[in-house]
Amino acid sequence: MGTDPATADAMPTAEPADEAASLLAALEGPALLLEADGSLGLVTAEAARLLALEDDPPAGLGLPELLDRARLAPAARAAFDRLATPSGPDEARLTDAEGAAFAVRRVALPHRRLALLLRPEVEAPAVCPLARPDPLTGLADRTGFRAALTARLADSADQGLGLLMLDIDRFRIVNDTLGPQIGDRLLATLAARLRRALRGSDLAARLDGDEFAVVVADTSDPPELEGLARRLMDVLGRPYLIHGQPVTVGLSAGIARAPQDGRDADTLVRRAAMALHAAKAAGRGRCAAFTPEMQSRSETRRRMETDLRRAFALRQFALHYQPQVDVTCARLLGFEALLRWRHPALGPVSPALFVPLAEEIGLIAPIGAWVLMTACREAMRWPEPLFVGVNVSALQFEQGDLLAAVGEALRHSGLPAHRLEIEVTESALLTNPETTLATLGRLREQGVRIAMDDFGTGYSSLTRLQSFPFDKIKIDRSFVSGGRGVAEGRAIVRAITGLGTSLGMRTIAEGVETLEQLDAVRDEGCREVQGYLFGRPAPAEELDAVIARFAPSQRMPPCPESACSA
Amino acid sequence: MPGIGLFRLIYASRSRIGGEAAALASILAEARANTAVAGITGVLLHSPDGFAQVLEGSLAAVGATFERIQNDPRHGEVAVLEAGPADARLFAGRTMAAVDGTAASDLARPVAADPAALLALLHRLLAASSPAGGR
Numbered sequence: 033m034g035t036d037p038a039t040a041d042a043m044p045t046a047e048p049a050d051e052a053a054s055l056l057a058a059l060e061g062p063a064l065l066l067e068a069d070g071s072l073g074l075v076t077a078e079a080a081r082l083l084a085l086e087d088d089p090p091a092g093l094g095l096p097e098l099l100d101r102a103r104l105a106p107a108a109r110a111a112f113d114r115l116a117t118p119s120g121p122d123e124a125r126l127t128d129a130e131g132a133a134f135a136v137r138r139v140a141l142p143h144r145r146l147a148l149l150l151r152p153e154v155e156a157p158a159v160c161p162l163a164r165p166d167p168l169t170g171l172a173d174r175t176g177f178r179a180a181l182t183a184r185l186a187d188s189a190d191q192g193l194g195l196l197m198l199d200i201d202r203f204r205i206v207n208d209t210l211g212p213q214i215g216d217r218l219l220a221t222l223a224a225r226l227r228r229a230l231r232g233s234d235l236a237a238r239l240d241g242d243e244f245a246v247v248v249a250d251t252s253d254p255p256e257l258e259g260l261a262r263r264l265m266d267v268l269g270r271p272y273l274i275h276g277q278p279v280t281v282g283l284s285a286g287i288a289r290a291p292q293d294g295r296d297a298d299t300l301v302r303r304a305a306m307a308l309h310a311a312k313a314a315g316r317g318r319c320a321a322f323t324p325e326m327q328s329r330s331e332t333r334r335r336m337e338t339d340l341r342r343a344f345a346l347r348q349f350a351l352h353y354q355p356q357v358d359v360t361c362a363r364l365l366g367f368e369a370l371l372r373w374r375h376p377a378l379g380p381v382s383p384a385l386f387v388p389l390a391e392e393i394g395l396i397a398p399i400g401a402w403v404l405m406t407a408c409r410e411a412m413r414w415p416e417p418l419f420v421g422v423n424v425s426a427l428q429f430e431q432g433d434l435l436a437a438v439g440e441a442l443r444h445s446g447l448p449a450h451r452l453e454i455e456v457t458e459s460a461l462l463t464n465p466e467t468t469l470a471t472l473g474r475l476r477e478q479g480v481r482i483a484m485d486d487f488g489t490g491y492s493s494l495t496r497l498q499s500f501p502f503d504k505i506k507i508d509r510s511f512v513s514g515g516r517g518v519a520e521g522r523a524i525v526r527a528i529t530g531l532g533t534s535l536g537m538r539t540i541a542e543g544v545e546t547l548e549q550l551d552a553v554r555d556e557g558c559r560e561v562q563g564y565l566f567g568r569p570a571p572a573e574e575l576d577a578v579i580a581r582f583a584p585s586q587r588m589p590p591c592p593e594s595a596c597s598a
Numbered sequence: 599m600p601g602i603g604l605f606r607l608i609y610a611s612r613s614r615i616g617g618e619a620a621a622l623a624s625i626l627a628e629a630r631a632n633t634a635v636a637g638i639t640g641v642l643l644h645s646p647d648g649f650a651q652v653l654e655g656s657l658a659a660v661g662a663t664f665e666r667i668q669n670d671p672r673h674g675e676v677a678v679l680e681a682g683p684a685d686a687r688l689f690a691g692r693t694m695a696a697v698d699g700t701a702a703s704d705l706a707r708p709v710a711a712d713p714a715a716l717l718a719l720l721h722r723l724l725a726a727s728s729p730a731g732g733r
Contacts, residue, residue, distance in 0.1 A: 065631050074631035141635065221665065228669050263671070270668045270676045273661045276605060278678040 062150035064095070066116060068143060072098055082134060082150050112136065115148060152232060166238040168216055169223030177237035181247055181297040184235070185290055192252030193290050195245065196261050197304040198268070201282040201316040203242035210279065217274045218281070229267050245304070252289040254321055261285040261319045284311040285319040293322045306330050337393055339375060340386055344399055349373050351406055352569035355578055356421070356540060356562045359554055364582035366419035366453070368562065369407040370569045371399070391427045400428045401437040408445035408452060410572050414579060421453040421483060426460035429468045438475060449479030455506065457485045461496060469500055476501070488524055497535055505532050509543025512553060512563070522552055529557040605657040606684035607664055608713050610650040611676040617646035625672060626696045633694040636663055640689050641720050645700040649673055650716055654687050679713035688717070689724075697723040
C-alpha cells in the first residue's frame with residue numbers, strides 16, 4: 033500500500049482543529065464518503081450493516097454500483113441518487129427493503145468531497161422509555177432502565193433476554209488521582225463506546241457511578257451473552273485519550289438471564305449484581321454468570337449481616353486476652369485484646385470472617401469503640417504497669433472518630449494512656465497514609481503507645497517504619513512458625529529485630545508455640561514474645577491466674593530495669 | 599512545520615482479522631479517508647499479527663480518530679506507546695501511509711513494542727516502500 037499513489041496525496045489544506053473533529057464526529061456511525069469524482073472513499077462498517085451489504089465494498093466503487101448491492105426500496109434508491117448531487121436536496125427520509133426508516137443527510141466537505149450520513153429513525157419513546165437520560169452519558173438512568181426492562185420482560189416471554197451489569201474496576205482511584213473532571217470524561221467516552229458496540233435493539237443504562245447495565249434483546253443463550261460481555265469488556269477496557277492523557281481501566285461483568293434467573297426486573301437486576309460481585313471477588317477483570325449457589329451464598333451473607341447487627345446490639349461479643357512476655361526475665365508485660373463472637377447457632381465465628389463483614393456494613397467503628405472501652409476497663413483491674421493492646425481497623429481511621437473513641441475509653445476507665453497500646457496493620461497505613469499517620473501522631477502525643485502489627489506481610493516496606501515513631505514492631509507469626517522456611521524466617525526475624533534496635537523500636541515475635549521457636553527468636557535478638565507457649569487467649573475472668581503465674585518468683589533472675597522498661 | 603497544539607500518538611494492537619486481504623484493504627482505505635479528512639499525518643504498519651500506527655495532528659483530531667479506532671472490533675489489545683504534544687510532524691506531507699511490515703517486524707507481541715524502536719522501524723519501512731524516493 034505504501035507505493036499506492038493515493039498515499040502520497042498532498043496534505044489537505046489546514047482545517048481548524050474543531051472543524052476536523054466535528055467532521056470526524058459527523059462520520060461516526062453509518063456514513064458514506066464520496067470523493068470529488070463521485071467514487072466512494074469510505075463506507076463505514078455501520079453503513080454497510082444498515083444498507084445490508086453482503087461484504088465490504090471495494091474502495092473506489094461508484095455510488096450507483098454500491099446502491100445496486102444494497103437492499104433498498106426502489107424509491108429510496110432514487111432519493112439516494114438525488115442526494116449525491118450537490119444541487120439536490122440535502123436531506124431525505126428513506127426506508128430499506130425491510131421497511132425500516134432511516135434519514136440521510138448530505139454534508140459538504142473540503143476538496144469537493146461529500147459525506148452522506150445515515151441515521152436510523154429513533155424508536156418511539158413508548159417502546160423505549162428513556163424518560164430521564166443520565167445527563168453525563170446520555171444513557172438511560174436507573175429509573176428509566178427499570179421501566180424499560182420491565183416493559184421488555186413483558187414483551188419477550190418467548191425468546192427471553194439477557195442482562196449484563198458492568199462496572200469499572202477501582203474507578204475511585206481514577207477519580208482520586210486524575211480528578212473528577214477526567215473521571216467524568218472517561219465515563220462519558222466509555223458510555224459512547226458501549227452504545228456503539230451494541231445493536232439498536234439492546235438498551236444500555238448507567239445505573240450508578242461507574243456501574244452500567246445492558247439489556248440484551250432476544251437471547252438468553254449463555255455463550256452468546258458471555259461472548260458479548262467479553263467483547264464489551266475488551267472494547268471498554270482499551271486505552272482512552274482524555275485531555276491528551278492515556279487512561280486505561282479494567283472492567284468486571286455479571287450476567288443474568290430471563291426467564292431462567294428471574295422474571296421481574298428487580299430479581300434480574302439483583303442477580304446480575306450478585307454475579308458482578310462474584311466476578312469482582314474472584315479477582316476483577318472477569319465476567320461471571322449468575323448461579324443458584326451465588327444466591328445461597330448471598331443469603332448466608334445477608335443472614336450473617338443481620339446476626340452481626342443483632343450481636344452488636346446485644347453485645348454478644350467478648351474479648352479474650354493473650355499475654356505478651358519479656359523472655360529475658362519471664363516478665364509479663366501486658367495482654368493483647370482479641371475480639372471473639374460466639375454465634376448462637378453457628379458457634380464461634382472467626383474474626384477473619386466477621387471483621388471484613390463488619391467493615392463492609394459500617395459496623396466496625398461502633399464495634400471498635402466498644403472494644404476500646406471494654407479493654408481499657410478490663411486493664412484497669414490489672415496491676416501496674418500491665419498494658420492492653422487493641423487492634424484497630426483501617427476503616428476506623430476513615431469512618432469513625434478514633435481519637436474520640438480512645439479519649440472516651442481512657443476517660444471512662446481511668447486507664448493511664450501509656451497502658452494502652454494501639455495496634456495498626458501496614459494496610460491501614462496504606463489506605464490513607466496522611467490521615468492515619470496524623471491520627472496516630474495525636475494518640476502518641478497523649479501518651480498512647482503505637483505498635484505496627486503483622487509486620488513483614490502484605491506490602492511491607494522498611495521505609496514505612498521511618499514514617500512514624502512506632503513504639504513496637506510485631507513480627508508476623510509466619511516468620512516464627514517456619515511456614516516460610518525456617519532459615520528464611522530466622523533471617524527475617526534477625527533483620528527486623530536489628531532494624532527495630534537501630535530505630536529505637538521494641539520488637540515482639542508473634543505465634544511462638546514451641547521451645548525451639550522461642551530459642552530461635554531469642555537467639556535472633558528478639559526479647560518479647562506472644563504465643564501459645566506463654567498462654568492462649570483467655571477470657572477476662574481467667575487472667576488473674578495468668579498474672580499470678582508470672583508474678584516475680586525467687587527462681588527467676590532479677591529483671592534488669594533497663595531491659596524491661598517499656 | 600511546527601504546529602501549534604500539534605499532538606502525536608503511537609499505538610500498537612493485535613489484529614483480529616488474521617491476514618485477510620479484503621478486510622485489510624478496507625481498514626487501510628478507511629484509515630486514509632478518516633485521517634485525511636481530519637488533517638492527520640502518520641503511518642500505519644500492518645502485518646497478519648497486528649497494527650502499529652502513528653497519528654499526528656491537532657489534539658482534537660487525534661483524540662477523535664483514536665477514539666474511533668478504539669471502537670473497531672477488527673483489532674484488540676491496544677497499547678498506547680506514546681501520547682503527547684509534539685514539536686513537528688514526523689510524517690509531514692504524508693497522509694496515512696500504509697506499510698506492510700509482515701517481513702520486517704515482529705508485531706506478534708505489539709504490546710511489548712518499544713516506541714523508539716517502532717518509530718525507527720516505521721521510518722525504515724516507509725523509505726523502503728517508496729522506491730528511489732518516488733511517490
